[in-house]
Amino acid sequence: MAIAKKTYRSGPYQEVFAQGTLVGDVLYISGQVGTDQEGNTPTSIAEQARVAYANARDVLAYFGAEMSNIVDETYFVTDMEELMENAEAVFGAREAAYGEPPDVCQTLVQVAALVTPELKIEIKCIAHL
């Protein structure tokens, strides 16, 4: 029983998975990290968050959506203390990405590692169109 899904692929892993999958009005977005289109990863967690949201916005834009379409976020960080010490900068980058205080759910956990050692945060979002 086939379903109608539309996917968006981009970046170095595009042969392995899609960055976004739209089915009906639900848009699943793969966990986004702080590596930009040129392959550069800033050092600070706040800058990584900024880039991760820029990447998420690219996925949303492909489907004609914007940040306000996001309904749920999961933050996977590698150092909770670092996040807390930089909370103002991280959540400032987040609010800048949304352009307003975001109206979304959030779950935040510290994992043991992300895909590469320089990554400090991965943000997984679900959006509805």
Add this chain to the structure above:
Amino acid sequence: MAIAKKTYRSGPYQEVFAQGTLVGDVLYISGQVGTDQEGNTPTSIAEQARVAYANARDVLAYFGAEMSNIVDETYFVTDMEELMENAEAVFGAREAAYGEPPDVCQTLVQVAALVTPELKIEIKCIAHL
């Protein structure tokens, strides 16, 4: 393209994120922890699970929903052995919260840390209305 979402905010982080976001008939609930409305966190993982479910129920109630509306749970724990040694108490608290054996999916992983060091379990639920 704006969507109609309704959010519920509560607790110390209410300026940062919503505890629940309803879009269509899907209710995303932020990961709930064992800290009650007065800011108290019990020590045992089973008591923390009981409080986390009480917090989830508050979110559900705001949207006119109840525990049976939950369809999917993710447990993030900080010590799998502690969970297993207290499985009867934890899953007893869970069944008490649901009022019956819950008819839901569950995913269980041990993370490196939760938001504060005293937390032993965080429960992320998705409900449908």
Add this chain to the structure above:
Amino acid sequence: MAIAKKTYRSGPYQEVFAQGTLVGDVLYISGQVGTDQEGNTPTSIAEQARVAYANARDVLAYFGAEMSNIVDETYFVTDMEELMENAEAVFGAREAAYGEPPDVCQTLVQVAALVTPELKIEIKCIAHL
């Protein structure tokens, strides 16, 4: 306000949670691990991935669905390096499970532990029917 949900239960934890919960056209699938119906868990991460997908397929089949109904995957692994060193075998097992290059999102994190020590990967999927 009761919802119509349909669940599939199987395996040693079937009294605790369902392996799949269908609500509307969304099918939530519990995180699947590399333990087969006889309780055997292969050692290699690629073999565990193969079994985890076989288990996911059993859940899908119960609801009349197939692998192409999956829209979102989350990989929880216990050793990112081991995954990367065996990436070809793991993603080969994945493509074999799908029968084609999968058209899905994916999020990948290393957790501190899974339910039992021999487990190296847990795969949580969401499908739409």
